[in-house]
Amino acid sequence: MTAALTSTAFARLLYCFDPDRDRAGEKYEDLRRTLIKFFEWRGTPFPEDHTDETFNRVARKLDEGIEIKNIGGYCYEVARLVCLEALKGNDRKCEPLETDYPDAAQADAERRLEHERYLHCLEQCLDKLSIESRTLVIEYYQDDKRDRIERRRALAESLGLQREALANRAQRLRDKLELCVTRCSNRKTAI
Amino acid sequence: MSNSDEMLTRYLFGELPESEQSQLEERYFNDTQIFERLVQLETAMVDSYTRGQLSPELRDRFERAYLADSNRRARVRFSEALKTKLDLGAVLPVTDSTVVRPSSWWQRLSLSMTGTQKWLAFSMALALLLVSAATLWLWIQNSRLRQDLANIHSQQTNQEQHARETEQQLADERARTQQLSAELDRARTQTPPAPTAPESSGSTIASLVLMVSGVRGTGAGDAPKLIIHKETQQIRLQLKLKEHDYKGYNLVLQAVGGNEIYNRQNLKARITRSDTSLTVTIPASKIAAGDYLLTLRGLTAAGEIQDVSQSLFHVEKE
Numbered sequence: 001m002t003a004a005l006t007s008t009a010f011a012r013l014l015y016c017f018d019p020d021r022d023r024a025g026e027k028y029e030d031l032r033r034t035l036i037k038f039f040e041w042r043g044t045p046f047p048e049d050h051t052d053e054t055f056n057r058v059a060r061k062l063d064e065g066i067e068i069k070n071i072g073g074y075c076y077e078v079a080r081l082v083c084l085e086a087l088k089g090n091d092r093k094c095e096p097l098e099t100d101y102p103d104a105a106q107a108d109a110e111r112r113l114e115h116e117r118y119l120h121c122l123e124q125c126l127d128k129l130s131i132e133s134r135t136l137v138i139e140y141y142q143d144d145k146r147d148r149i150e151r152r153r154a155l156a157e158s159l160g161l162q163r164e165a166l167a168n169r170a171q172r173l174r175d176k177l178e179l180c181v182t183r184c185s186n187r188k189t190a191i
Numbered sequence: 192m193s194n195s196d197e198m199l200t201r202y203l204f205g206e207l208p209e210s211e212q213s214q215l216e217e218r219y220f221n222d223t224q225i226f227e228r229l230v231q232l233e234t235a236m237v238d239s240y241t242r243g244q245l246s247p248e249l250r251d252r253f254e255r256a257y258l259a260d261s262n263r264r265a266r267v268r269f270s271e272a273l274k275t276k277l278d279l280g281a282v283l284p285v286t287d288s289t290v291v292r293p294s295s296w297w298q299r300l301s302l303s304m305t306g307t308q309k310w311l312a313f314s315m316a317l318a319l320l321l322v323s324a325a326t327l328w329l330w331i332q333n334s335r336l337r338q339d340l341a342n343i344h345s346q347q348t349n350q351e352q353h354a355r356e357t358e359q360q361l362a363d364e365r366a367r368t369q370q371l372s373a374e375l376d377r378a379r380t381q382t383p384p385a386p387t388a389p390e391s392s393g394s395t396i397a398s399l400v401l402m403v404s405g406v407r408g409t410g411a412g413d414a415p416k417l418i419i420h421k422e423t424q425q426i427r428l429q430l431k432l433k434e435h436d437y438k439g440y441n442l443v444l445q446a447v448g449g450n451e452i453y454n455r456q457n458l459k460a461r462i463t464r465s466d467t468s469l470t471v472t473i474p475a476s477k478i479a480a481g482d483y484l485l486t487l488r489g490l491t492a493a494g495e496i497q498d499v500s501q502s503l504f505h506v507e508k509e
Contacts (some may be wrong), residue, residue, distance in 0.1 A: 034220060037226070040260075040262050040263070041202070043260045043262075072220045073221060076216060076217060080213075115268070115272065116276070117272060137278075138277060140396075141238070143238070143277060171231055175230075177273075
């Protein structure tokens, strides 16, 4: 069970990233993103919960007075343990829940419904983005293969960014959009 | 695909041995560039899979390894939705040195749509506008026609009502005229004139009704007779007017060949639905037996006084 961090513990954790609170916040967000991806790639069922659990454990260690020099590396070690525990727990829970598997037609219908749901959520989530962010995401991920490189180059130039920086910005926006869409779809499924 | 990319791909598919996997993880936890590269490679691979651009071998590995996890399947669903959204139309290329920052809602709407979608949206909007305008025009026309119809119906009803009332008034007038003619005939033929004399000897008021006959004559036949009893204190003279053309009347009563007995200025006619008349009351003590001439003059709107009629009547005292 993941317990919420107290404000004192969180402040201590942030300080560990950087004495400057703003920079610490940015680094915390970066590491949080890395942890979520790590848990996803490792195939744990609830990457965000496991990420919170990792930070909680690191904060408790700080409470105990342990000095952490490399917060990224330390978090990774803790995350590996959390991952192992999660995968073990997941294995135990992996009993077959359904014995009646849907036939192909039913699966196809469900797939179409799911696609509609995702599209609807995508529209909603795109609306939540600023016009600049929305334009950037749509422009960057256009599939026009022949023009893709040229378009991205022009886009980077228009924004005054290096290609790599543009790729990172587009990816972050996409991640944000994907998170919004996934949560929206899960809410609709729950309803 | 470079060797490095191949290793990253194997990591994403869970194909690396544990030791290599841990090494790579340690690296990307400490090097954001490697992490970003890994994330972007995953995105590119998911998009390629969604668009059917993966090689058969890579596609097979992708489906076997990557899609085994529900979170990753959700990522593919998202990619499919984004592909559908992007395929609906091409976005305007950003060629300016700054990102376009639309200010109006129309610009924002326009930017959120692209290519075919925009064309379709404008077509639909135009069609909707035309249909709305046509509907509004028809509705206004219909309302006008209904209003006109109601007005016509109302006018017809009013006209019918007016015609009925006019007919009724005409019938009443005819009946009254006949009644008055009959009374007049009776008054002329009777001696003494029954309608003018007080019916009861005990009455304190004697009445005489005179029909206005014009200035040229005092009436054909015998003059009406007014009988004044001992008890009579007041005499009421009533003149019925055929026409009412004056704003006021002057009435003068004088004994034939004698003095003026009564003079009343600026009398107002009493107008009822059945007739128009002037009525004055004179003390009986002023009237002696004999013949009397009642002269009526009219006051025009211009202030001129014109003779209207002269009526002769006879008074007897008992």
